[in-house]
Amino acid sequence: MGKPTGFMEYERETAEEQPPIDRVENWNEYTKRMSDEALQTQGARCMDCGTPFCLMGIEIRGTAAGCPIQNVIPEWNDLVYKGHWKEALQRLQMTNNFPEFTGRVCPAPCEGACTLAISDPAVAIKSIERSIIDKGFENNWITPRIPSSRSGKKVAVIGSGPAGLACADELNQLGHKVTVYERADRPGGLLMYGIPNMKLEKDVVERRINLLCQEGIDFVLNTEIGKDVSPEVLKLRYDAVILCTGAQQQRSLRIEGSDAIGVHLAMDYLTGVTKSLLDSNLEDDQAIDVNGKDVIVIGGGDTGADCVATSIRQKARSVYQFGKHPQLPLKRTEDTPWPQDPNVYKLDYAYEEADAIHGADPREYCIQTQKIVKDSKGRVKELHTIQMEKLLGEDGFHYFKEIPGTEKVWPAQAIFVAIGFEGVEKELPLQFGVKVSNNRVKASLKDFKTNIEGVFAAGDARRGQSLVVWAIKEGRAVAANVDAYLAAEVCK
Structure with missing residues (x-):
């Protein structure tokens, strides 16, 4: 992938940053965009390494190794190197619902697992990822994807953080009608209120939320399940409920x-x-x-x-x-x-x-x-x-x-x-009758089901405090299992 000798010819380069003495006077993102030419050079550094560990996405002794959502990084690095930006975007979107978030706030375990990083600075994967998605929005390559048909099934997602948004996005594209409930006055969870503007400007979050709305997802704000709407009512209204409330109990x-x-x-x-x-x-x-x-x-x-x-x-x-x-x-x-x-x-x-x-x-x-x-x-x-x-x-x-x-x-x-965080706020899952163990909602890793029929859990609520990229992975995985559950219900 990339230029066969690129890793020997080019040095690692990342996005320029606004000088600290200047950026503390504002609340804007402090990183600047790299030029297309510089990014193509960085893409050229990606080695034809045979086994790309950057995308393996596992945990070693509790620490991430490679990309948890298995982004096929060498492929879009190669496409950027060749100047095929639109194709790079298509490849990136096959595995990542929200590259504009991970490209800004992810600590990039993919770079730690880059083969080049054994002896030299890693490929600038994070900078390339962010530039691909930003260029996609700037060139209007990203437009609403309206599902061609609807299944007739309704799903409620509680929590609009990265896990909730990812599973809502996936289920909506599968044809199910999805409603996301959020107790705050704006959707986005920690993306909106937990991460400062300097790292993630909120118009980036709002842009994605608006796109999801155009694609058919409903957001109900200022609504706390268990207080404004009871779990019993929710289970009657929807064919499945997914708890994506995060691990918000602070120590x-x-x-x-x-x-x-x-x-x-x-x-x-x-x-x-x-x-x-x-x-x-x-x-x-x-x-x-x-x-x-x-x-x-x-x-x-x-x-x-x-x-x-x-x-x-x-x-x-x-x-x-x-x-x-x-x-x-x-x-x-x-x-x-x-x-x-x-x-x-x-x-x-x-x-x-x-x-x-x-x-x-x-x-x-x-x-x-x-x-x-x-x-x-x-x-x-x-x-x-x-x-x-x-x-x-x-x-x-x-x-x-x-x-x-x-x-x-x-x-x-x-x-x-x-x-840090102790884990999930227990009141809501207990109102659903869902079991909580070790300050986490007890849900199977195999199918994300809780002990209550039709109620699932994903993200930090299930796995504990973690990275945005792990939340996206969980959201995608729970969506696939909820889709299978709804299909099985139809066949009964």
């Missing part, structure tokens, strides 16, 4: 002072800012504002990084992000062998911005928060920490040990807790 901080005014869950902060930005360009005073405040983000993941970037745009006085693990290695280590996605140190967009504005990477490693101190009015005043060291025990497991004498007091007027 809270359970330490002294965590109830102080100014301590917020990270997703509440990000959602509020995005909603205010969309509703009023941040003029309605409905979002948490950290202007002039000392901000501390507890949790070392991507959600925490998004809080850092958002705080910087709100002109926080200082921003730090606390993580309990050591700094990651600069290169792939033996515990993440190829083709597993390498767990290595990266200076992501938020950290580049913090360095540009405040003069340093905001991350603090191997740090444990001991307590939060309030002022006389119950507001957060400061945060107390101690450093830790990560040790390997005789049992083969790692543990953390506090280092005496490393205690420190940090001034803080805003703290954002970004320590």
